[in-house]
Amino acid sequence: MGDSAAPAGGSAARRRRVVLLRGNAANIPELQAWEGVDGYDVDVLVPGSNDRDVSALALGQIPARTVGERMPGGRFGQLATRAVGDRYLGLAEQLSGADVVHAAELSFWFSWQAAKLKRQLDYRLVLTVWETLPFVDAYRNVRTRRYRREVLAATDLYLATTARARDALVLEGVPAARIEVAPPGIAIDRFATARVAQPPADGRHLILSIGRLVWEKGHQDLLRAVALLRSRGRDDVRVMILGVGPEEKRLRGVAHDLGLDDVVEFRGYVDNEQMPQIYAQASCLVLASIAIRYWEEQFGLVLAEAMAAHVPVVAAASGAIPEVVGDDGTLFSSGDWAGLADVLADGPLAAAPGTRHVPDARRLERYSHAAQAARLSAAYDGLFA
Structure with a gap:
């Protein structure tokens, strides 16, 4: 599946090559499904300044250089990079021989670079799109307006992670025929052990709140809700907040001001391998996301x-x-x-700690790595049909 036609002389067909571009944000949770893509050799560009360690990712990893790496460290270097615009260095050489280049979002610098090189290197350009807000030009700065226009003109296929993202792309001017809804996936089986609850020994409910410690993730609203429940006599609830970010100090202050120091635990960043054990202890997950001017929850893995x-x-x-x-x-x-x-009191907290909910099997399978890999393989095959 996905192989090129055999060249004259009957020699073996060459496997097509896919190169993934994610700037400095290549990460295992997003890219792991590509390990199961059938019929293609998949590489990912990994700059020295990449945000995450992806050495365990079973894909080809191509070392890359960026403008940002050449800037001085600290706040000054960040501002300087923003002023000139980050980009890969020597990208044409790294993409030479690619059949598919797969980037993300309309106005990211690496998607724009891929769009600019497409005609010269003759590959198909695929874009994963999470963004659910159609910014068009009015809500973009001058640089990313140009990025958007060139990416729109060059992209062959858009893989929208949700139907909402698809609708946003239509308003951005993308023909519906070039959009497929292709949700991301997770390692479903990794969390199977958590289906047998192991509630805390103290007999209290554990509520999880997972995400970057920023205002829009809504951790502060969960703290307010738990404080209200305590004022009503509920003293059987604990909260675990997992994540890192600039709002940590303020969130700790909110917990203290609301008298929750004894029931709120900030765990910071937790390795993926530890997450099943944490879920096993939980009575529920709360994702209290709040829409702001330039963002709303795009999926929520x-x-x-x-x-x-x-x-x-x-x-x-x-x-x-x-x-x-x-x-x-x-x-x-x-x-x-x-x-x-109220929702917590009438729902998860009304049952025994650790009570489970079995989701629709079709929905769960849709969010598996295997299903995502099959969607990706089919999408790439369609480009060469």
Whole structure:
């Protein structure tokens, strides 16, 4: 599947090559499904300044250099990179021989570079799109307006992670025929052990809140909801917040001000291998995302993880969340922390600690690595049909 036609003389067909571009954000959770893509050799460009260690990723890894790496360290270097615009150095050589280049989003610098080189190197350009807000030109800066226009003109296929992202692309001017909805996947089986609950020995409910420690992830609303529940006499609830980010100090301050120091634990970044054990202890996952001017929840992979662990999901009706969880989650209005308290009290906290919810099997399979890899293989095959 996906092989080129055999050249004259009957020699063996060459396997087509896919190169993944993610700038400095290549990461294992997003890219692991490509390990199962059938019929293609897949490489990923990994700059020295990449945000995550991806050495365990079973894909070809091509060392890359970027403009940002040449800048001085610290805040000054970040500002200088932003001023001139980051980009790969020597990208044409690294993409030479690629049949498919797969980038992400309309206005990222690496997608723009791939669009500029497409005609010269004669490859197909595929774009994964998570963004659920159609910014068009009005909400973009001058540089990314140019990126968007050139990427729109060059991209052969758009893989929207949700139907909401597909609709946003239509408003950006993409023909519907060039868009496929292709959700991301997770290692479903990794969370199977969490389906047998191991609630905390103290008999209290454990609520998980997972995501970057930034305002828009809504951790503060969960803290407010738990404080309200305590004011109503619920002293059987603990909270574990997993993530890192610039709001950590403020969130710790909120927990202290609300009298929650004894029931809130900040765990920071947790390795993926530890997550099943954490889910096993939980009574529910809360994703309390809040829409801001330039962002709303685009998918929420932790929702798929919780469903794989059979952990009940309580989530804000923000962005693509209602589409992702469907009937397998309980929604509340984004920003309504008092409503969140009621949903928790009437839902997961009304059952015994660690009570499980079995999600729709078809929904769960849709979010598996195997299903994602099959979608990717079929998408690439379609480019050469």
